[in-house]
Amino acid sequence: xxxxxxxxxxxxxxxxxxxxxxxxxxxxxxxxxxxxxxxxxxxxxxxxxxxxxxxxxxxxxxxxxxxxxxxxxxxxxxxxxxxxxxxxxxxxxxxxxxxxxxxxxxxxxxxxxxxxxxxxxxxxxxxxxxxxxxxxxxxxxxxxxxxxxxxxxxxxxxxxxxxxxxxxxxxxxxxxxxxxxxxxxxxxxxxxxxxxxxxxxxxxxxxxxxxxxxxxxxxxxxxxxxxxxxxxxxxxxxx
Numbered sequence: 001x002x003x004x005x006x007x008x009x010x011x012x013x014x015x016x017x018x019x020x021x022x023x024x025x026x027x028x029x030x031x032x033x034x035x036x037x038x039x040x041x042x043x044x045x046x047x048x049x050x051x052x053x054x055x056x057x058x059x060x061x062x063x064x065x066x067x068x069x070x071x072x073x074x075x076x077x078x079x080x081x082x083x084x085x086x087x088x089x090x091x092x093x094x095x096x097x098x099x100x101x102x103x104x105x106x107x108x109x110x111x112x113x114x115x116x117x118x119x120x121x122x123x124x125x126x127x128x129x130x131x132x133x134x135x136x137x138x139x140x141x142x143x144x145x146x147x148x149x150x151x152x153x154x155x156x157x158x159x160x161x162x163x164x165x166x167x168x169x170x171x172x173x174x175x176x177x178x179x180x181x182x183x184x185x186x187x188x189x190x191x192x193x194x195x196x197x198x199x200x201x202x203x204x205x206x207x208x209x210x211x212x213x214x215x216x217x218x219x220x221x222x223x224x225x226x227x228x229x230x231x232x233x234x235x236x237x238x239x
Contacts, residue, residue, distance in 0.1 A: 055067075055069060056068075056069050056070065057069060057070065057071065057074065058071055059071055060072050060229075060231075061073075061229070071232065072229040072231060072232055073229075075232040075233065076145070076229070076232070076233060077214065079145045079149075079233050079236070080145060080148050080149055080152065080213075080220075081152075081210060081213060081214055083145060083146065083149035083236055084149045084152040084153050084156070084210065084213050085206075085210060086149075087149055087150065087153040088152075088153035088156055088157050088160060088209070089160065089206055091153070091157065092156075092157050092160030092161045092164060092206075092209075093160065093164050093202060095157075095161050096160070096161045096162075096164030096165045096168060096202075097164070097168065097190060097195070099112065099113065099161070099165060100165050100168045100169065101168065101186065101190050101194065102186070116158050116161055116162065117158070117162070119157075119158040120158035120159055120162055123218075124155055124216045124218045124219055125218040125219070125222065127151055127152075127154050127155045127218075127219050128151065128218050128219035128220070128221065128222025128223060129222055130151070130154060131147060131148075131150065131151025131154065131219055131222065131223045132222050132223045132224070135147040135150045135151060135223070136223050136224065142224075143223065143224040143225065144236065145233050145236045146236040147223055148219070148220050148223060148225065149236070151219045151220075151223055152213045152216065152219060152220075155212070155213060155216060155219060156209035156210065156212055156213050159205060159208065159209040159212065160205055160206055160209045162205070163201065163202065163204065163205020163206070163208065163209070164198070164201075164202045164205055166201065166205075167198040167199075167200070167201025167202045167204075167205065168194060168198045168202075170198065170201060171193075171194050171197045171198050175193055175194070175197065176189050176193065176194065179192070179193045
């Protein structure tokens with residue numbers, strides 16, 4: 001066996017060993033994370049199970065811990081996230097479809113893409129100030145659920161647009177060409193072929209965006225959300 005061949009075999013074995021050890025290391029780190037998460041969840045369940053009952057879900061906040069509940073917070077969250085989804089998802093998906101399938105390359109498209117990418121990294125407190133200036137004061141919506149939903153929609157729209165565009169880009173170009181070769185228009189191709197194929201990726205982006213909206217506290221605080229409520233909203237314009 002020549003020396004070059006022996007060196008090549010040695011290098012190949014070394015790379016295989018490195019790959020095997022790396023695989024075992026990654027598996028061990030993944031298992032460690034899962035174990036720590038399981039321990040944390042077990043502790044939360046053990047310490048909180050005794051306090052979780054029906055009264056906790058149907059009672060309003062109280063200064064007495066044994067009487068306190070999350071009804072108003074739960075109802076407000078459901079109202080806010082539902083309206084945010086109704087407003088932001090159609091607009092975000094439509095914008096992504098237009099930018100990816102119908103818009104022509106040019107300075108305007110580049111300008112829009114740059115601004116969408118920049119808006120995705122803007123802190124949530126800035127959107128709170130924007131919602132306070134536009135929806136609460138300029139449009140006179142006040143401290144309503146609708147004002148909060150519109151503000152949250154501005155917060156997550158860039159995330160939905162970017163995720164939807166990436167999902168649409170992942171659809172093979174041959175699928176579009178096959179549909180058009182059979183006589184389908186651009187709109188029919190997008191509606192019946194591109195969107196169904198990109199739907200899983202788009203739903204992932206929507207879920208992540210709504211999760212960000214649920215966890216964001218700065219925008220509602222900036223537009224004047226009440227921190228202690230003993231009532232539930234009667235509608236989107238409820239103040």
